[in-house]
Amino acid sequence: MTALRTLTTGLGRLTGRDAAPAEDTTVRVGAEETVTVSFTVNGRPASVDVAPRVTLSDALRDHLGLTGTHIGCEHGVCGMCTVMVDGDAARACLLLACQLEGSEIMTVEGLGKADDLHPLQESFGRHHALQCGFCTPGMLMSAYDLLDHEPGVAAEELPEKMSGVLCRCTGYRNIMDAVAEVAEANPDGVPPPRNCASAALLPRASVGGRASAGGETVADAEQGVAEIRMPQTEPTVAIEVDDDVAAGADAVWDVMDDTERLARCLPGAELMADFGDDRYKGRIRVALGPVKLAFVGDIHVVERDPATRTIRALAQAQDAGGGSVQADVLLSVEPQGSGSVIHAQAGLHMTGRIAQFGRSLAGDVSRDMFKQFTTALDATARGEEPTSVAPPSAIAMATQLAASRARATLQRLTRRN
Structure with a gap:
């Protein structure tokens, strides 16, 4: 179930339970100090200088200006801050930015752009599935994750599968109709994002340093x-x-x-x-x-x-x-x-x-x-x-x-x- 996978992915990253045993590269950083974290966002290299306590949602919004990632409960319940991290949906409010050195992140901005919308975005528009719009980014990202992992999901299963994101107004039925239309039209899998540059994952590195390979910063230069x-x-x-x-x-x-x-x-x-x-x-x-x-x-x-x-x-x-x-x-x-x-x-x-x-x-x-x-x-x-x-x-x-x-x-x- 997408809702369960989203929550456990976020919690797993927060506790380290989903990570394979590796050499301990822990770096102690003072509460008021900052660390430089480099990752890939929507296929493009990005770096932020943040305190260790700064969440991924705050880093995306306040440091990178990606305000499409909405913040609601900040407890991992409402799903408004859902993003894709290394190919799986995750709650951005449950992740610390400093944990994600070298990760590949996709936000709702990566799905499509004004002149080239993703089929999910087009379907949301056709079905008037926006309403107040507060849950829309989380719904879109959760739907993308669901159709990516479970292509061809049946329409009657969607209310349960999409239950990880809470709708605050009367648009819920239309949201389900919009996702069902895309699922039916793409039984072999959801179409790829339309606003993500193709970029390989940056290599993992210790917290506090820029990801590097052979001593050089990894960037789009290799493309x-x-x-x-x-x-x-x-x-x-x-x-x-x-x-x-x-x-x-x-x-x-x-x-x-x-x-x-x-x-x-x-x-x-x-x-x-x-x-x-x-x-x-x-x-x-x-x-x-x-x-x-x-x-x-x-x-x-x-x-x-x-x-x-x-x-x-x-x-x-x-x-x-x-x-x-x-x-x-x-x-x-x-x-x-x-x-x-x-x-x-x-x-x-x-x-x-x-x-x-x-x-x-x-x-x-x-x-x-x-x-x-x-x-x-x-x-x-x-x-x-x-x-x-x-x-x-x-x-x-x-x-x-x-x-x-x-x-x-x-x-x-x-x-x-």
């Missing part, structure tokens, strides 16, 4: 080259930055022509793999107050012209929450006096949390990041290469954005006068 397809629609944000710098154009171009040095100039960015033919895998981290995003994706330099000192690159990346960014970036540098001017243009297509900031704020944040980028590029070209460029912080951005908007307002007033 090889992916084709980049840019949307044909208007970008969410269009950016154009012209920045006068002290370094000469040839010195700046030397940095631009070295992809690894160029990447180190972008705030929060790092190259993870070089596949040749100017194709790369990379990661970029952005921190906006409590919202922390880590995008992993592909970069393809489609134009590199030394004569005009121009580079054009296409990029696409996703975060653990299913958000995505696609970018068409054009960089060029030309002499100006004793220095040079760097031109940066970008069209950004955004979905997910990063797009929810709105076009104005997203544009301000992106332009500020490009300004930091050109500053770091200038310093590197002058032989003052920074060891690292930190991800932008909320306080620093708020101050800089307020100052830039004040300058823009002053310039408009000056022009009017």
